[in-house]
Amino acid sequence: MVVALEYRSRVAGRGQGRAPITATAAHLGLTTDRVADRLGCSARSVRRMIHDGSLPARRVGPLWIVDEADVRNYAARRPA
Secondary structure (H helix, E strand, O other), rough: OOEEEEEEEEOOOOOOEEEEEEEEHHHOOHHHHHHHHHHHHOOHHHHHHHHHHOOOEEEEEOEEEEEHHHHHHHHHOOOO
């Protein structure tokens, strides 16, 4: 199964403002919005966790992608 994602550029003057990203669903992982839903926090907080190194992630185009196992590990070691 192939999943196509679209994003809208927030910076004016960057082409049409949209660019497709295609990836295999099994390898895609979770976006910051999905991780935020699972952890009960904001997507901004998830990006902060990624940038400070407490949550591993990789870039796919403009998106941060997090493996489900890394989200489970983070949730398990997260303070209550």
